[in-house]
Amino acid sequence: MSDEQVAAPTNRRRISQRGIATRERILEAANRLMLVRGVNATTLDDIREASQTSKSQLYHHFADKQELVRALVKYRGALVLQRERAGLERLRSFSGLVRWRNALVQANSLNNGKYGCGLGSMALELSDQDEQARSSLSETFAAWEKLISDGLHRMQDSGLLRHDADPEKLATGLMAALQGGYLLANASHDIAPMEVALDMALEHIKSFLTQPSGEPTR
Amino acid sequence: MSDEQVAAPTNRRRISQRGIATRERILEAANRLMLVRGVNATTLDDIREASQTSKSQLYHHFADKQELVRALVKYRGALVLQRERAGLERLRSFSGLVRWRNALVQANSLNNGKYGCGLGSMALELSDQDEQARSSLSETFAAWEKLISDGLHRMQDSGLLRHDADPEKLATGLMAALQGGYLLANASHDIAPMEVALDMALEHIKSFLTQPSGEPTR
DNA sequence: GCCGAGGCGGACCGAATAGTCCAATACAGC
DNA sequence: GCTGTATTGGACTATTCGGTCCGCCTCGGC
Numbered sequence: 001m002s003d004e005q006v007a008a009p010t011n012r013r014r015i016s017q018r019g020i021a022t023r024e025r026i027l028e029a030a031n032r033l034m035l036v037r038g039v040n041a042t043t044l045d046d047i048r049e050a051s052q053t054s055k056s057q058l059y060h061h062f063a064d065k066q067e068l069v070r071a072l073v074k075y076r077g078a079l080v081l082q083r084e085r086a087g088l089e090r091l092r093s094f095s096g097l098v099r100w101r102n103a104l105v106q107a108n109s110l111n112n113g114k115y116g117c118g119l120g121s122m123a124l125e126l127s128d129q130d131e132q133a134r135s136s137l138s139e140t141f142a143a144w145e146k147l148i149s150d151g152l153h154r155m156q157d158s159g160l161l162r163h164d165a166d167p168e169k170l171a172t173g174l175m176a177a178l179q180g181g182y183l184l185a186n187a188s189h190d191i192a193p194m195e196v197a198l199d200m201a202l203e204h205i206k207s208f209l210t211q212p213s214g215e216p217t218r
Numbered sequence: 219m220s221d222e223q224v225a226a227p228t229n230r231r232r233i234s235q236r237g238i239a240t241r242e243r244i245l246e247a248a249n250r251l252m253l254v255r256g257v258n259a260t261t262l263d264d265i266r267e268a269s270q271t272s273k274s275q276l277y278h279h280f281a282d283k284q285e286l287v288r289a290l291v292k293y294r295g296a297l298v299l300q301r302e303r304a305g306l307e308r309l310r311s312f313s314g315l316v317r318w319r320n321a322l323v324q325a326n327s328l329n330n331g332k333y334g335c336g337l338g339s340m341a342l343e344l345s346d347q348d349e350q351a352r353s354s355l356s357e358t359f360a361a362w363e364k365l366i367s368d369g370l371h372r373m374q375d376s377g378l379l380r381h382d383a384d385p386e387k388l389a390t391g392l393m394a395a396l397q398g399g400y401l402l403a404n405a406s407h408d409i410a411p412m413e414v415a416l417d418m419a420l421e422h423i424k425s426f427l428t429q430p431s432g433e434p435t436r
Numbered sequence: 437g438c439c440g441a442g443g444c445g446g447a448c449c450g451a452a453t454a455g456t457c458c459a460a461t462a463c464a465g466c
Numbered sequence: 467g468c469t470g471t472a473t474t475g476g477a478c479t480a481t482t483c484g485g486t487c488c489g490c491c492t493c494g495g496c
Contacts (some may be wrong), residue, residue, distance in 0.1 A: 016492095038258070043482080043484085044483070044485085045483070054445050054446060055484095056445065059484095060442085125279060125343060128254060128255070128333060128404070129256065134407070141402060142406075172402070172410075176414070176415030177395055177418070179402065180401070183338055183342060184390070187355050189376045196387050196391055196394070197391050197394030198388075200388075236463080236472085240473080262454065263453070272474060274473080277455070278473065371474085439494105439496085440493105441494095442474105442491105442493085446489105447487090450468105451485100452483080453480100455480080455481095456479070457477090459472100460473105462473070463470105463473090
């Protein structure tokens with residue numbers, strides 16, 4: 001412990017605005033490239049070029065590639081949660097869930113299902129390689145599911161959702177349908193399976209509504 | 219076209235039993251290693267060592283690493299379909315579906331959800347990299363779903379499943395729940411989300427039975 | 437305007453890894 | 467057995483890629 005203090009006398013290194021901006025640029029480039037090519041298939045030189053930086057900057061801001069990847073996991077997780085929070089924190093009705101579903105489908109249809117979910121693809125690639133990355137991803141998934149289950153709880157409190165419904169399990173099922181939908185859509189280059197999967201999960205939730213409606217999902 | 223014929227006068231090269239066995243050994247080793255470490259993170263030297271072969275054999279049987287990966291995609295696909303055919307071709311009842319679910323969960327629980335589905339992990343890693351691999355995987359998924367939907371059709375024909383049920387969509391939803399369940403289980407090192415996801419899909423199918431039963435899923 | 441630390445450019449290095457080559461061996465068909 | 471081809475061992479090569487290094491630049495605080 002004392003060794004570390006000697007080696008790094010100041011616990012937090014001073015960092016300037018310029019430094020922060022560079023670090024951000026690196027993460028942004030890594031995020032973009034690794035979403036398309038995958039983590040392992042993206043090289044540091046790719047990132048260096050795309051971010052208009054240099055090797056020394058990469059290693060100034062990150063200890064090694066693994067650290068960069070771990071930082072990317074958190075970065076991407078924060079982005080997803082920010083986006084999802086915007087779409088879910090006011091969720092109070094079933095039609096709100098349908099709108100949320102439609103937004104995800106539409107976003108994914110822009111690239112014909114390619115690339116899939118930024119979190120899901122990293123999860124399968126990193127979970128068996130990097131324990132820290134895995135647990136970080138797992139936490140992000142849990143937070144994402146909580147955004148959903150919180151909304152379901154609100155629906156339960158307001159009497160829309162039956163009391164024998166289990167919001168946590170429903171959220172987990174919906175998340176699995178979403179991730180599986182992303183995967184099948186990516187493999188088939190067709191968003192139809194993603195729609196089918198999400199509709200199945202929504203139908204399942206609908207079956208727990210107190211006033212079931214006969215309308216179709218969308 | 220004629221160039222190819224000149225370069226390879228005999229369309230099919232003669233191949234001996236020993237050659238076939240070696241090729242099989244290479245694929246078997248690649249299958250094992252790449253399931254655990256992922257495709258990109260597995261080197262040819264790893265495979266050479268694990269399969270007790272030599273570099274020249276790898277390149278004698280496969281043009282390059284990409285070819286080997288493509289062969290592995292088909293190899294693994296055939297394995298999965300063979301296994302699934304055994305479990306699904308006699309599917310005629312809802313309880314058969316539950317048994318199928320339990321077998322998958324049990325198999326995956328043996329390694330705490332690690333590694334996930336051999337097809338799903340390859341799908342996310344290769345779909346954006348190798349068009350041939352992607353389409354091959356997509357075909358395998360389609361064949362797998364067909365095994366399920368064929369069973370559902372049989373249930374429909376025998377009057378167990380309502381006629382307004384869509385076996386193809388139900389099969390797609392079930393497959394998405396399975397793949398999403400694998401993914402979440404892998405990320406959390408806990409098979410619970412996989413169980414929840416599969417149970418959701420089974421409940422959804424159950425809602426289309428002609429004689430709904432009050433029993434729990436298992 | 438001087439000083440010191442943060443920030444930076446990019447050449448360079450070494451290990452890892454895909455891929456090549458050739459001589460030696462095993463085997464199928466005659 | 468003989469012959470040609472399939473098969474094999476393993477050293478070798480070329481290249482990619484993560485990581486290092488060192489001198490220079492920039493900028494905030496004094």
